[in-house]
Amino acid sequence: MKLGVHASRAGGLKNAPQRARENYDAETFQLFTKSQRRWKAKPIQDNEVNAYHEAMEEHGYDENDAFVHGAYLINIASPDDEQVDKSIEALIDELERASKINALGVCFHPGSHKKSGEEDGIHRVTEGIQRVLDQAPDDVLLMIENTPGAGTQVGYTFKHLATWLDAFPPDRVALTLDTCHLFVAGHDLRPPAYEETMERLETHLDPARVKAWHLNDARYPFESNKDGHAPIGEGHLGLDAFEPLLNDDRWQGLPSSLETSPDVYETDLKRLREIRTLDA
Numbered sequence: 001m002k003l004g005v006h007a008s009r010a011g012g013l014k015n016a017p018q019r020a021r022e023n024y025d026a027e028t029f030q031l032f033t034k035s036q037r038r039w040k041a042k043p044i045q046d047n048e049v050n051a052y053h054e055a056m057e058e059h060g061y062d063e064n065d066a067f068v069h070g071a072y073l074i075n076i077a078s079p080d081d082e083q084v085d086k087s088i089e090a091l092i093d094e095l096e097r098a099s100k101i102n103a104l105g106v107c108f109h110p111g112s113h114k115k116s117g118e119e120d121g122i123h124r125v126t127e128g129i130q131r132v133l134d135q136a137p138d139d140v141l142l143m144i145e146n147t148p149g150a151g152t153q154v155g156y157t158f159k160h161l162a163t164w165l166d167a168f169p170p171d172r173v174a175l176t177l178d179t180c181h182l183f184v185a186g187h188d189l190r191p192p193a194y195e196e197t198m199e200r201l202e203t204h205l206d207p208a209r210v211k212a213w214h215l216n217d218a219r220y221p222f223e224s225n226k227d228g229h230a231p232i233g234e235g236h237l238g239l240d241a242f243e244p245l246l247n248d249d250r251w252q253g254l255p256s257s258l259e260t261s262p263d264v265y266e267t268d269l270k271r272l273r274e275i276r277t278l279d280a
């Protein structure tokens with residue numbers, strides 16, 4: 001697995017690859033292409049796209065080393081039609097933006113059913129994804145992120161994720177797995193449980209559908225269903241939990257991103273590099 005950071009785009013998209021390389025010597029990175037707290041943003045201008053491509057080349061990144069995280073407001077599992085419509089529009093916009101910069105894909109949280117029931121929420125996500133794919137560019141992946149299972153969130157079991165993956169082709173829909181979310185949702189990654197968890201994953205879905213990882217330690221305990229990212233080695237997962245993951249050839253070559261905060265990325269990366277023995 002390649003080790004990456006979430007890189008700020010402050011001052012222009014081109015600054016994300018520059019920061020990822022110069023500040024952390026990251027091998028990959030995740031970015032927002034617009035404010036993650038807003039539905040809409042101005043389209044990306046051609047000169048910004050060009051500057052970004054130049055920066056990618058200058059800092060030694062392949063275009064696919066970058067992946068996008070979509071807006072936090074998106075909820076296609078919602079029973080509220082208006083919210084679903086807005087979310088679908090927002091996701092299409094995210095994919096269009098990501099396509100412009102040739103990013104690997106866009107991660108998004110499948111959302112919450114808000115007491116309309118899990119089955120209904122799961123079904124709405126399938127319908128929503130279909131509507132997005134019908135209208136979005138097809139050269140960029142829609143990447144479903146596993147959730148912690150907080151409140152009425154869907155997408156915290158391998159079964160939920162498999163339901164969506166099975167409904168769509170692998171060149172359009174993929175997965176981003178978050179270590180913290182997996183763990184708090186009851187999928188243990190600490191040795192010796194790691195291999196058993198991955199075998200369970202494989203009974204539901206093809207691991208080749210996983211196209212990126214979020215590497216976060218967990219601030220809250222196993223099965224707590226509570227989201228909270230801790231620096232690597234300082235949470236309930238612990239550094240040991242990352243060793244089998246980083247050295248698993250199922251994930252070889254995949255991009256990843258840390259999602260704590262920029263002030264701890266350097267230490268996080270150092271710890272992870274020390275335990276990675278497999279080629280990135």
Ligand SMILES: [Zn+2]
Binds near residue numbers: 069107108109145
């Ligand atoms: Zn996320």
Ligand SMILES: [Zn+2]
Binds near residue numbers: 180227
């Ligand atoms: Zn999280």
